[in-house]
Amino acid sequence: MVLEFRDIINIFKENDNFLILTHKSPDGDTLGTGFALCYFLRNMGKKANVVNSDSFPDRYSFMYEEYTPQEFDIQYVIAVDIADPQLIGSGLAQYQQEGTVDLCIDHHISNKAFAKQTYVDAKASAAALIMYQIFRYSGMEISDIIAKCLYTGIATDTGCFKYENTTPAAHIACAELMAYNIDFSVVNRKMFDVKSRGRIAVEQTVISKMEYFFDGKCSMIVLTKKLMEECGVDPAEFDGLASIPLSVEGVRIGITVKERHENVYKISVRTTEEIDASAFCQQFNGGGHIRAAGCEIHGSLDEVKAKLLEEVGKVCG
Amino acid sequence: MVLEFRDIINIFKENDNFLILTHKSPDGDTLGTGFALCYFLRNMGKKANVVNSDSFPDRYSFMYEEYTPQEFDIQYVIAVDIADPQLIGSGLAQYQQEGTVDLCIDHHISNKAFAKQTYVDAKASAAALIMYQIFRYSGMEISDIIAKCLYTGIATDTGCFKYENTTPAAHIACAELMAYNIDFSVVNRKMFDVKSRGRIAVEQTVISKMEYFFDGKCSMIVLTKKLMEECGVDPAEFDGLASIPLSVEGVRIGITVKERHENVYKISVRTTEEIDASAFCQQFNGGGHIRAAGCEIHGSLDEVKAKLLEEVGKVCG
Numbered sequence: 001m002v003l004e005f006r007d008i009i010n011i012f013k014e015n016d017n018f019l020i021l022t023h024k025s026p027d028g029d030t031l032g033t034g035f036a037l038c039y040f041l042r043n044m045g046k047k048a049n050v051v052n053s054d055s056f057p058d059r060y061s062f063m064y065e066e067y068t069p070q071e072f073d074i075q076y077v078i079a080v081d082i083a084d085p086q087l088i089g090s091g092l093a094q095y096q097q098e099g100t101v102d103l104c105i106d107h108h109i110s111n112k113a114f115a116k117q118t119y120v121d122a123k124a125s126a127a128a129l130i131m132y133q134i135f136r137y138s139g140m141e142i143s144d145i146i147a148k149c150l151y152t153g154i155a156t157d158t159g160c161f162k163y164e165n166t167t168p169a170a171h172i173a174c175a176e177l178m179a180y181n182i183d184f185s186v187v188n189r190k191m192f193d194v195k196s197r198g199r200i201a202v203e204q205t206v207i208s209k210m211e212y213f214f215d216g217k218c219s220m221i222v223l224t225k226k227l228m229e230e231c232g233v234d235p236a237e238f239d240g241l242a243s244i245p246l247s248v249e250g251v252r253i254g255i256t257v258k259e260r261h262e263n264v265y266k267i268s269v270r271t272t273e274e275i276d277a278s279a280f281c282q283q284f285n286g287g288g289h290i291r292a293a294g295c296e297i298h299g300s301l302d303e304v305k306a307k308l309l310e311e312v313g314k315v316c317g
Numbered sequence: 318m319v320l321e322f323r324d325i326i327n328i329f330k331e332n333d334n335f336l337i338l339t340h341k342s343p344d345g346d347t348l349g350t351g352f353a354l355c356y357f358l359r360n361m362g363k364k365a366n367v368v369n370s371d372s373f374p375d376r377y378s379f380m381y382e383e384y385t386p387q388e389f390d391i392q393y394v395i396a397v398d399i400a401d402p403q404l405i406g407s408g409l410a411q412y413q414q415e416g417t418v419d420l421c422i423d424h425h426i427s428n429k430a431f432a433k434q435t436y437v438d439a440k441a442s443a444a445a446l447i448m449y450q451i452f453r454y455s456g457m458e459i460s461d462i463i464a465k466c467l468y469t470g471i472a473t474d475t476g477c478f479k480y481e482n483t484t485p486a487a488h489i490a491c492a493e494l495m496a497y498n499i500d501f502s503v504v505n506r507k508m509f510d511v512k513s514r515g516r517i518a519v520e521q522t523v524i525s526k527m528e529y530f531f532d533g534k535c536s537m538i539v540l541t542k543k544l545m546e547e548c549g550v551d552p553a554e555f556d557g558l559a560s561i562p563l564s565v566e567g568v569r570i571g572i573t574v575k576e577r578h579e580n581v582y583k584i585s586v587r588t589t590e591e592i593d594a595s596a597f598c599q600q601f602n603g604g605g606h607i608r609a610a611g612c613e614i615h616g617s618l619d620e621v622k623a624k625l626l627e628e629v630g631k632v633c634g
Contacts, residue, residue, distance in 0.1 A: 160477050160479050162506075162509060162510075163505075166495075167495075168492035168496070171491050171492035172492050175488035175489050176485070178483075185479065185481040186589075189479075192479060193479075193560070195564055200565060204524060204525060207521060208521060243510070247512055273503060
């Protein structure tokens with residue numbers, strides 16, 4: 001049976017004591033969708049909590065600063081923006097077991113349908129966009145904080161409407177959400193413009209060490225464990241650097257090489273429209289999307305770089 | 318007489334041989350609006366050219382790569398996104414004279430009404446948004462390249478929908494423009510993500526020299542002529558750095574001090590919601606907007622910094 005919006009509204013109406021699961025290493029979309037749903041259910045007179053295997057990052061505190069967990073015996077479990085039970089995380093391992101999640105609302109085409117019921121719209125720019133459409137369909141009131149959470153989910157998952165996954169529906173939803181008191185420009189500043197001093201130091205370091213190949217068509221940054229230790233900042237500051245090599249004018253393939261263990265490197269590849277990142281990574285048994293993909297390569301750093309550059313030569317030569 | 322969209326359409330219909338003026342140091346909005354209008358008029362069977370006091374920057378070439386100037390005797394002059402005849406630039410000084418510009422279409426509240434007829438919508442996020450609304454009102458066809466130019470104008474003037482000046486109308490217009498073949502994510506990458514190697518070097522340098530005051534609530538970068546010469550890059554790479562000091566977590570007022578001449582410094586101020594940048598700069602006979610303002614201070618660098626920090630102490634102390 002294909003789930004429709006009215007079925008989801010009925011689930012909200014007919015149940016109570018909801019636990020909302022968000023994915024590990026939480027981002028703006030899973031938290032925005034999760035807290036929006038929590039506040040919406042509470043406004044319906046239901047009890048609901050949001051949980052995460054990790055802690056809620058400070059930078060998203062504007063979404064949960066007035067949130068207090070409620071006490072109740074869990075009756076219904078909803079996962080949002082979670083494609084795979086693995087992503088629930090070890091801190092909530094009990095919900096990785098089959099039959100423990102009642103409903104999953106998601107926008108990943110790779111969703112494994114692990115929940116008892118699943119609503120996936122792979123064309124939606126964000127899980128928060130689906131949630132907004134459900135709320136609007138219900139005709140029930142959306143409060144300012146709900147609107148702010150939903151806006152944040154859509155804005156963060158689309159890179160502030162910059163990326164290919166941005167749809168007309170995402171723009172229209174945000175045009176409507178701007179009618180609420182959401183301080184969207186303050187949200188966007190926090191999400192896209194502000195960096196910690198640690199992060200700034202990390203970016204300074206990796207940019208200064210960036211290498212160029214094939215007339216500047218390829219750029220590469222290498223994050224060894226030694227380098228990461230020397231920076232003396234929280235290791236989390238080294239996440240999400242993969243877009244940096246591609247930000248240089250003329251670069252068509254930007255590669256980030258990150259040491260995982262001795263002789264094991266995680267490779268992130270970003271490309272412009274001339275090169276298929278997914279096909280590139282498939283050469284190393286990896287995969288992903290056409291402009292963003294990844295793989296793992298074993299060997300010494302020099303061997304790993306040589307293997308990568310041999311393949312780069314075929315697409316940039 | 319207040320000009321309405323139908324009057325503007327009639328102007329397009331009743332005239333020919335249009336010269337379209339864009340503002341000096343051209344940005345995505347003035348060029349997007351200008352080229353969109355040029356292509357629209359040509360599609361109406363009119364002759365039209367776009368001009369600029371400076372050259373058209375390479376980074377916007379996707380808007381004009383199929384543009385060729387036409388030969389004709391100019392009959393009607395339209396300025397787009399130009400608030401003040403000064404901004405026409407010295408290369409087109411003849412149009413700074415009163416009575417030389419027939420029509421101005423703009424979105425700046427400061428528009429000086431220098432043209433014979435002026436259409437200003439100060440609530441519009443971009444001049445390109447007004448132009449889109451005019452085209453749509455006309456019912457005439459919008460081609461892909463016109464849509465791409467208009468999208469670029471709206472996206473660039475709103476910081477890709479990030480800034481306070483973004484309106485629901487801007488989102489809705491772009492949702493509609495995405496129905497055309499505009500490769501918006503490629504445009505956005507060019508406009509927002511790609512930097513020249515020279516620019517990267519400049520940013521590395523200024524960030525490494527950034528100073529912090531008042532428990533990190535104030536940050537400051539200083540661009541002396543000496544520093545700019547030492548970097549060895551095109552001086553244009555030093556434009557638009559003013560947002561960098563405010564991008565550091567915890568900073569409420571970010572100040573950029575740029576040496577103009579000996580003992581003359583141009584000050585750019587950016588603030589978060591806690592501080593009024595315009596009021597701050599008024600202390601130095603400058604002004605601007607509530608989050609972005611500027612002024613000029615005379616004196617040695619040490620004197621200029623001391624004067625600034627004295628005022629910063631009053632708002633950050």
